[in-house]
Amino acid sequence: MAYKSDVITLPALLGKVPGLVGSLPALIKGSRMSKISRSRVPVGLAKGFQQAVRANPGGVALLYEDRRWTYKELNLWANKIAHHFSSNGLVKGDTVAINIENRPELIAVILACAKLGLCAAMLNTSLRGQVLVHSFNLVTPKAAVIGEERIAEIEEIREQLELPEHGFYFVADPEMPDGAGASPAGYEDLITASAASPDHDPDTIERIGLKDPLFYIYTSGTTGLPKAVVFNNGRWWKAYGGFGLAAVRLRQQDRLYCTLPFYHATGMVVCWSSVISAGAGLVLARRFSVSRFWQDIRRHECTAFGYVGELCRYLHEVPPQKDDAQNPVRVIVGNGLRPGLWKAFKKRFGIQRVVEFYASSEGNVAFTNVFGFDNTVGFSPVKYAIVEYDKEQERPLRNRRGFMKRAAKGQAGLLLGEISNKTPFDGYTDRQKTEESIFRDVFRKGDAWFNTGDLMRDIGFRHAQFVDRLGDTFRWKGENVSTTEVEIILDQQPGVLESVVYGVEVPGTNGRAGMAQVRLAVPPEEFDFAELAVGLRRALPSYAVPVFLRINEEAMTTTGTFKHQKNRLKEQGYTPQRGEAVYVLCPGHQGYQRLTAVMKQDIDAGRRRL
Template sequence: MDAMEQVGARKVTFIDVLRALPKLAPDGLRMARGAVGLVTLKPTNKESIGHIFQRAAAKHPERPFLRFEDTEMSYGQANALVNQYASVYAAHGVGPGKTIAVMAGNRPETLLAALAGVKLGAAVGMINTNQRGDVLDHSVRLLDATVLVAGRDYREALNEVDTPTVLDLDTLADGATSDADPEVCATLPASTTAFYIFTSGTTGLPKASAMSHFRWLKSMSGIGGLGVRLRADDTLYCCLPLYHNNALTVSLSSVLSAGATLAIGRSFSASRFWDDVVRTRSTAFCYIGELCRYLLNQPPRPIEREHQVRVVVGNGLRPEIWAEFTERFGIDRIAEFYGASECNLAFINALNIDRTAGTCPLPFAVVEYDADTGKPLRHGDRLRKVKAGAVGLLLTKVTNRAPFDGYTDADASERKLVRGAFKADDCWFDTGDLVRMQGFKHVAFVDRLGDTFRWKGENVATTEVEGAIAEHPDVEQAVVYGVSVPGTDGKAGMAAVKLRDGTRFDGTVMGAHLANRLPSYAVPLFVRVINEVEQTSTFKSRKVDLRDEGYAAGVTDPMFVFTGGKYVTWYPDYPAEVAGGKIRA
């Protein structure tokens, strides 16, 4: 067994590709359309998300577009309501070049409120509903929105921050003057910004990553057309939050590419997941890796094989559970992909080869990197690509066909670019991700670099968490890092904390302190109380040794774990309880 197989990865060979080709025949026409879309779409094209949606509504108005709990809404009904929302927005001064903020939970109206904004040429900022306090205030200010649409469950959180005009999602259609398609929708160039997706960066506060109509439409052709390949009578179930790109871009674009149906789940529940899939008559669903692991941790039930699901799309399905997942639940096809909110391209497992994120037709490079800095490693003036089977830092080439939309912060955008990588005038996007080259231009995701780690499908910025801990009056200094928990995806948060003289660690108070300041996924699961935070000569904390030690048995410092909203003394069974879903913090 070679090194790749030992880590659960695999090589992709010519035989794998050859075996996959005959199975693609039934989807040939759909794949051809997807390929044509990738090749012919240009940023200057007069094409947009709203235009795609309203053409679908005109073509088959009676076909079901959305299912939610016990309700169903047709394409025609949804388009009329979207247009009513758009007329209310327009009355408040919303149009091309403006921004709308949306903070609401998973239900049809939230998605329709977003579609109404993009129909008018506005950019829609989808605020993570876990944000609170200073982080939420930062996000609202960053968007500089003309109006903010809020679900009633989030009005109280918004009362704590300065906001623009707030529109109640439940009464948004009140006062609408028209349900006709806005004329501007058919004139928007694909280069127009459609969405702002919040992503945690290494600066410590969320960044608003721009998603143009062009990049969304490329996803519709590449992931939706080439990869997922839904049919008109398919229903895709999505219980991921609508502010997440897997919902707003991957799920929605896959549905609209086929004129299919989107079933929205209010939230993910491992115990009722298959009940929802069966009840909504879904034939596909969207996942993140942690969702798959939670499903496997559930006791077997007959309903998990009573579904009609034939394809699933998502990212983060770990190689070591790939076969178990497909076999236990009877999933025929895994359209695993690699992408990020800000990344200018995506990989898709179009050939249904196991344990791979697939391939991308556009230029990319997997290069050697500096483990200390997380930056590409230069040999003289140029970078060096890794060999097949090796792990390296993924760079994606920035071109006219694959532009980098960037963030609202121009400096943050520039810091993500690598110039002069292989030629003096080239430009590449630094994903910050480690991938393994598998052969035949296929890659498998390995891990994230730098101060950001990934937990519960979300990127967690260590500086943001360190800042929240440091606000506690008993804390002198804190270092935060991600640690592996066997049986889980990503890295869980761990904090090494130095207390002020004369104080002691109060787990109840600290738990409440962090829960009020951080999204639930960012609250560290482990806390280690240390005597001193070692620093480098440039006054950066030495977190590498702390991260390597983690919560190992050899650590003699006091350690605490987060459960039930508070920190309690470490106990050996805790990691297994996290992996089994018993600890859901």
């Protein structure tokens, strides 16, 4: 990355000010909301949505295919579900596991939970098997709401779920091949059962404060199975102000198109809070489709959309059309847009503003591109530090006094967020994992900082560029992948003796493709690579299945503390080394194929997509 050309100077910053004058009141209000610390003030998703209903009751709140709801209509629907939950004994602080794909019923259920102060555990709709069991039981839910499209996956593991039978709710799916079905045995049909419930706002909305839990968002973290991150109402409120009011700055007549899954914070928090803050419309898509994307944008007259880096790349890879820039979009919000694609994407599709941001589900520091510079995750109003990091030792550098050293401008370093009353670290359900994410005595005795696990580069005036992720997690297809989780599954496959998983860079893509170095029980020519692919696809979400395999016939190289030396493997990428074969899993193929020089050239040049 040519960061020198992206360094922000004072003249460049001052040049952005005239364009922000009209938005100054919203910027000030949003900035204040992002720093709120008064615990007794009612805040959160339910409060924000209530304000939008009062400001724009007849405005379109939600569009999905040919169906639409005004703010008043969506509010009444969610209220019915909330009162039904309450009549069944659910109270503020209880957790409700939710496993529904992107569709209107999901929005109504999430909103209903928020109104009662229930914590919605947003289960990844790609999960199945033991990973799904772990994620479900981890948060000890008092109830579960399961979409018809996920019933089969839940029934496979139902006996292992720690929830009484009467706690399961069913939400029919009109898009099933045979249409919406009847509620299966052991489930209550939530939408039908709640239809006769009261539709007024629950009074609990006024008793929800900063620290009250709102969601559990699952993250792979750096090791092991998924961790449940507590996302409280205060954090949502700060995003509502910081992203919605201060950065994205939609208007009531705007509509934001979201194809991102709502079990991720980018869709659930950033996109939806930006919509609600303006009383604008959310246009929801079940899933991302390259062929339908711009059709939906034009059909619903969307003026904004949410993205992750891969999404923008997929759109840009479609052959140019004469009408590419003839669309109503003026602003996009998301993360992971590559610097090499940024300006070309804006120009081709006529995008005025890119509100790139940096945040994590569990973190206490965020950046937002408020000023509209290119190639930056933006500006952060909270206290953070970028410190020198030793990749070989895999730890921050400390001086003779034991304190860390701030990285120089333009130098990549580890991003830390100061833990304070204004920027707390709420942590995980596991206290030990929470403590492992904290550095103490960083710049002075007694201070505490959250370890983001990400390398960032300071480019001036509190702006930064994202560089890379550290540790045992990498990002691919817009998803975080836990290498430990994949290693556990790989090591269970027939004929696999040992594995080490990591991410490798592939030209022209965002994130890192999964790669595994494996030691087999038989020579490669006798191993069934098709069977391995079937086993991995059965046990893992598609984005977590390794794209590349490097066959190693000797014992894995480890450090003195018996950790796999992944840095060397990452540097080798997927280039075959002497005496080692590399295999690749290409779209459209059932099993892994041996990587040839021609195939590698096609992948490097972007002629063969992964």
